[in-house]
Amino acid sequence: MSQSIKPRMVEGDPRDLTLLDVNARFMRHEQFQRLVANIREDGSLTSTPLVWNDAETGRRIVLSGNHRTKAAIEAGLERIFWLEITEPLPRQRQIALQLSHNAIAGEDDPATLKALYEELEDVSMRLYSGLDDKTLELLDEVTVHSLAEANLDFATVQIVFLPDEKEAAEKALESARKAASADARWLARIDQYEAVLDALDTTKGAHNIGNVAAAFAIILAVFERHLGELAEGWYDPDEPAAKRKGHAPIETVLGTRTMPAAAAAVVQQAIDRMIRAEGLPTDQRWRALELWAADYLAGAA
Numbered sequence: 001m002s003q004s005i006k007p008r009m010v011e012g013d014p015r016d017l018t019l020l021d022v023n024a025r026f027m028r029h030e031q032f033q034r035l036v037a038n039i040r041e042d043g044s045l046t047s048t049p050l051v052w053n054d055a056e057t058g059r060r061i062v063l064s065g066n067h068r069t070k071a072a073i074e075a076g077l078e079r080i081f082w083l084e085i086t087e088p089l090p091r092q093r094q095i096a097l098q099l100s101h102n103a104i105a106g107e108d109d110p111a112t113l114k115a116l117y118e119e120l121e122d123v124s125m126r127l128y129s130g131l132d133d134k135t136l137e138l139l140d141e142v143t144v145h146s147l148a149e150a151n152l153d154f155a156t157v158q159i160v161f162l163p164d165e166k167e168a169a170e171k172a173l174e175s176a177r178k179a180a181s182a183d184a185r186w187l188a189r190i191d192q193y194e195a196v197l198d199a200l201d202t203t204k205g206a207h208n209i210g211n212v213a214a215a216f217a218i219i220l221a222v223f224e225r226h227l228g229e230l231a232e233g234w235y236d237p238d239e240p241a242a243k244r245k246g247h248a249p250i251e252t253v254l255g256t257r258t259m260p261a262a263a264a265a266v267v268q269q270a271i272d273r274m275i276r277a278e279g280l281p282t283d284q285r286w287r288a289l290e291l292w293a294a295d296y297l298a299g300a301a
Contacts, residue, residue: 005085005087005089006085006087007050007083007084007085008083008084008086009048009081009082009083009084010051010081010082010083010084011079011080011081012060012079012080012082013078013079014069014072014073014077014079014080015073016060017049017051017060017061017062017069017082018059018060018061018062019062019066019069019070020061020062020063020066020098032067032071035067035068035071036071036074036075037075039068039071039072039075039077040075040076043077044077044080044081045068045072045077045080045081047065047068048065048081048082048083049062049064049065049066049068049069049080049082049083050062050063050064050065050082050083050085050097051063051065051082051083051084051085052084052085052089052094052097053084053085053086054089055086055088060084061094062082063085063094063097063098064097064098065082069082091119092119092120092121092122095116095119095120096120098116099116099117099120158184158186159186159187159188159196160172160186160187160188161188161189161190161192161193162187162188162189162190163190164189164190199219200212200215200216200219203215203218203219224256224257227251227252227254227255227256227257228252228253228254228255230249230252231248231252231253233248233252234246234248234252235248250286253289267288270288271285271288274288274291278291
């Protein structure tokens with residue numbers, strides 16, 4: 001491999017750079033958000049991306065530092081510095097540079113890494129990348145679980161099923177905190193654990209699916225269709241009267257979270273007119289429903 005490169009330092013808008021479509025390096029969501037926070041605090045990148053200026057297409061392609069570049073954009077940086085290569089780079093050389101620079105913080109997606117590494121036909125390019133089949137164990141370790149997580153929008157929720165005993169529950173919760181990070185933690189009784197699994201199994205069996213996420217989506221859809229049943233938590237139909245003080249979710253009254261736009265427009269116009277004519281509080285628009293219902297009940301009586 002005799003081609004030499006002479007990168008130069010360039011300053012510009014990171015939004016003008018082209019990120020790799022295929023990148024073996026990924027960062028977990030927590031890592032990426034930490035990187036964004038660090039960059040925002042520093043006000044600049046403290047390590048420099050490597051960019052190739054492709055004269056044929058006019059694109060500046062980030063060979064190394066894709067996550068740093070993306071994090072800089074998310075952190076709101078208008079200008080960053082990068083090392084720019086202007087010499088022509090064959091595909092093989094681009095891949096070799098990309099892999100050789102992947103010693104930065106992050107983790108390799110095995111499936112993508114294998115595909116990129118196997119593109120390198122030149123032995124010298126493979127040596128330059130600093131990777132080999134023995135180190136990577138690509139043939140045996142590629143799994144379907146590999147995901148470029150920093151490129152996905154998601155939230156991590158940890159459901160901790162706790163025993164009734166206070167001491168055992170505290171130990172279980174502390175173990176859960178140490179075992180994994182999450183955007184939110186929900187607590188449930190240990191005897192609800194089997195019920196959750198049974199609900200998932202029943203849903204998967206009913207719809208002949210194996211995907212847990214799809215089963216959760218169906219369970220939530222069923223829940224949405226039965227919103228009105230949650231009124232049991234605040235309404236006694238035998239009295240009929242509210243069981244408790246405070247507020248009740250309006251969707252448990254109507255049995256739905258949405259309504260047709262045309263119907264919503266009629267309701268909106270009516271409430272707006274009541275605010276102007278009747279002095280209805282603008283922050284208590286729900287009172288319009290109460291007044292309409294009271295008038296209806298009075299007429300029915």
